[in-house]
Amino acid sequence: xxxxxxxxxxxxxxxxxxxxxxxxxxxxxxxxxxxxxxxxxxxxxxxxxxxxxxxxxxxxxxxxxxxxxxxxxxxxxxxxxxxxxxxxxxxxxxxxxxxxxxxxxxxxxxxxxxxxxxxxxxxxxxxxxxxxxxxxxxxxxxxxxxxxxxxxxxxxxxxxxxxxxxxxxxxxxxxxxxxxxxxxxxxxxxxxxxxxxxxxxxxxxxxxxxxxxxxx
Amino acid sequence: xxxxxxxxxxxxxxxxxxxxxxxxxxxxxxxxxxxxxxxxxxxxxxxxxxxxxxxxxxxxxxxxxxxxxxxxxxxxxxxxxxxxxxxxxxxxxxxxxxxxxxxxxxxxxxxxxxxxxxxxxxxxxxxxxxxxxxxxxxxxxxxxxxxxxxxxxxxxxxxxxxxxxxxxxxxxxxxxxxxxxxxxxxxxxxxxxxxxxxxxxxxxxxxxxxxxxxxx
DNA sequence: CGCGGTCTTCAGCTAACCCTCAGGAAGGCG
DNA sequence: CGCCTTCCTGAGGGTTAGCTGAAGACCGCG
Numbered sequence: 222x223x224x225x226x227x228x229x230x231x232x233x234x235x236x237x238x239x240x241x242x243x244x245x246x247x248x249x250x251x252x253x254x255x256x257x258x259x260x261x262x263x264x265x266x267x268x269x270x271x272x273x274x275x276x277x278x279x280x281x282x283x284x285x286x287x288x289x290x291x292x293x294x295x296x297x298x299x300x301x302x303x304x305x306x307x308x309x310x311x312x313x314x315x316x317x318x319x320x321x322x323x324x325x326x327x328x329x330x331x332x333x334x335x336x337x338x339x340x341x342x343x344x345x346x347x348x349x350x351x352x353x354x355x356x357x358x359x360x361x362x363x364x365x366x367x368x369x370x371x372x373x374x375x376x377x378x379x380x381x382x383x384x385x386x387x388x389x390x391x392x393x394x395x396x397x398x399x400x401x402x403x404x405x406x407x408x409x410x411x412x413x414x415x416x417x418x419x420x421x422x423x424x425x426x427x428x429x430x431x432x433x434x435x436x437x
Numbered sequence: 438x439x440x441x442x443x444x445x446x447x448x449x450x451x452x453x454x455x456x457x458x459x460x461x462x463x464x465x466x467x468x469x470x471x472x473x474x475x476x477x478x479x480x481x482x483x484x485x486x487x488x489x490x491x492x493x494x495x496x497x498x499x500x501x502x503x504x505x506x507x508x509x510x511x512x513x514x515x516x517x518x519x520x521x522x523x524x525x526x527x528x529x530x531x532x533x534x535x536x537x538x539x540x541x542x543x544x545x546x547x548x549x550x551x552x553x554x555x556x557x558x559x560x561x562x563x564x565x566x567x568x569x570x571x572x573x574x575x576x577x578x579x580x581x582x583x584x585x586x587x588x589x590x591x592x593x594x595x596x597x598x599x600x601x602x603x604x605x606x607x608x609x610x611x612x613x614x615x616x617x618x619x620x621x622x623x624x625x626x627x628x629x630x631x632x633x634x635x636x637x638x639x640x641x642x643x644x645x646x647x648x649x650x651x652x653x
Numbered sequence: 654c655g656c657g658g659t660c661t662t663c664a665g666c667t668a669a670c671c672c673t674c675a676g677g678a679a680g681g682c683g
Numbered sequence: 684c685g686c687c688t689t690c691c692t693g694a695g696g697g698t699t700a701g702c703t704g705a706a707g708a709c710c711g712c713g
Contacts, residue, residue, distance in 0.1 A: 291551070301537040308543035313551055314530065321517040327524030335507070335529060335551045367659060384571050402701085404661065410703060427571040428669070428700065429584040583670060619690090620672065626692055644680065644689065 222329070223263040225249045225280070226295065227273055231318075235267070238322050239329070251275070255283040259396075263290065265333060267325075270296035270307070281310045289393055291332050295325070336379070345378045346435060347420060359419040369394070370412050377424065377434045386431035438545070439479040441465045441496070442511065443489055447534075451483070454538050455545070467491070471499040479506065481549060483541075486512035486523070497526045507548050511536070561594045562651060563636060575635040585610070586628050593640065598652030600643050 222239060226232040227250050239246045247261040252275030258266060266284060270277035281292050294307045299317040307315045313332045316325060342351040347360040352375040357364045366374065373394050377385065387405040391397045395404070409432060413424050423435045438455060442448040443466050455462045463477040468491030474482060482500060486493035497508050510523045515533040523531045529548045532541060558567035563576040568591040573580045582590065589610050593601065603618040611620070625648060629640050639651040 301540055304540055305543055308540075308547055311547075311550070313547055314544075321520075324517055324520055324524075327521055328530075331524055331527075331529055332551070334527070335548070369660070384569065401662080403663085406701060407661075407703080410701095414703095426701070430571045433570065585671075617672085619674085622690065623672075623692075626690095630692095642690070 223247050223249070223258050223261055223266045225251075225253065225258075225267070225272065225277065226269040227251055227271075228269075234322060235325065238326055242326060242330075244329075244333075252277075252280055255280065255287055258284060259287060264336070265291045265293065265329065267293045267295055267329065270294055270298055270303075278306060278310055281307075281312070285311055287392075288396070291336050293325075293329060293332060295320070343375070343378055346423065348374075348378060348416070348423065350375045350378050359416055362419050364415050364419075366412075366415065369408060370415070373408055374412060374416075377432070380434070384427050384431050384433045389431065439463050439465070439474050439477050439482045441467075441469065441474075441483070441488065441493065442485045443467055443487075444485075450538060451541065454542055458542065458546075460545075460549075468493075468496055471496065471503055474500060475503055475506075480552070481507045481509065481545065483509045483511055483545065486510055486514060486519075494522060494526055497523075497528070501527055507552050509541075509545060509548060511541070559591070559594055561597070562639065564590075564594060564632070564639065566591045566594050575632055578635050580631050580635075582628070582631065585624055586631070589624055590628060590632075593648070593650045596650070598650060600646050600649045602647035605647065 222244050224232060224235060224239075224246055226235065226248070229250070232248050232250065236246045236248050247263065249257070252272045258280075266281075268277040268280060272280075277294060277296070281294070284290050284292065291313045292311065293314045293316065294312050295316050295318065296303065296307075297318045304315045304317075313335075314328050316328060342349055342354075344350070348357070349359075350357045350371070352371060355368075355371060357366050357371060357374055373390065376390070376394050385393075387402040388400055390405045391400060391402075409424060409426075413422065416423060425433050425435065427433055438460050440448060440451060440455075440462055442451065442464070445466070448464050448466065452462045452464050463479065465473070468488045474496075482497075484493040484496060488496075493510060493512070497510070500506050500508065507529045508527065509530045509532065510528050511532050511534065512519070512523075513534045520531045520533075529551075530544050532544060557569040558565050558572075560566070564573070565575075566573045566587070568587060571584075571587060573582050573587060573590055589606065592606070592610050603621040604616055606621045607613045607616060607618075613620075625640060625642075629638065632639060641649050641651065643649050
């Protein structure tokens, strides 16, 4: 998890509390730019809105453009308009200072649970993926996946029954801007071969749109 | 979506606002028991905590036991302990009254987005089309449509009961300026064949003018 | 430096899709 | 009823999206 908060005591308290929960935290005291944040490969970003040299909203915009990262805003600005601005940017939660440490924890846990990143294993139907542990299985049988296949499968499982375009897969799973759809096709193909050794097709192609995992 | 809220004016305001957003709402004025709620097959439950004959927390516990339903609490109890109790039960969000309608909307949207259930589907009669997901169904049975058929159907469903000229269809669905009415005819024909496999005709031809979908 | 594993690129193939065409059915009108 | 227009629909062919086997590039490791 990434935490951007300029007030030293607040940041330290939050960091400590989250670490006690077993959540890995990378703290920043100021707007570090999106690259530094993404380098930490976080599950979630908690952003202060008012930073010495920048704006948490702007940072959120940049993060969202690069990757679909859950975001919780943390700020003293408490008018309804401020909050709406936050949600407009795709915030997952918005907490007003002063806040109870416990409440922040609870909200962070709620978001992580929802995004399926708390207990590391996520499942859909008879497919189980644990990205952290690097394990995946179907109907009980373990799957021998390469790293990219694992990330791809984890992403597909996390997104319920939505259609994911190849472009989306490339940006979210690979971090590319480049756009060679065949890369996605090749990996989907490999993934299918391994998945379908233990059951029927679960990765359906939607011509012209992308791929869809069988909804539950 | 299900909304349980005993204060009549609040409930009506919220219902109206959500409906305006295109979200289907089933409202209850009192603790209806989990079965009644689940019968509505909701994507999300917004629960008041203090109800005339019961406790929203208890209801949430029962709902959670039955199904993994996202839950947003809505309450006048605003101590941190109350909120922590809510999150403890697996709440996805917790909003303190009095609240701004807009903020509730934003938070509901945020949860739905996160859970991937922000409905993009539109319906007319027994026909449901989700252009984003590339899915369409009639009377529960899925329809196997080609991309153009899907776009065409989505357009027809969106225009409630109006007469659409072929020219209009071609420009709106195809983006053509060209005007070969037979193109539209061919696709309407294919669409009819697939639709009428599961029910009576809903796409009527209005000779000389165009086509009309059966109003609701 | 060579080796195994993995990712990307390439190219050929298949199947789906869309448009065109043409013959026939249906509707409108004198 | 006869004629004309509009619409329906099956079939053919050109085009393209997607699949997949195989070859090349890259990387870490002994």
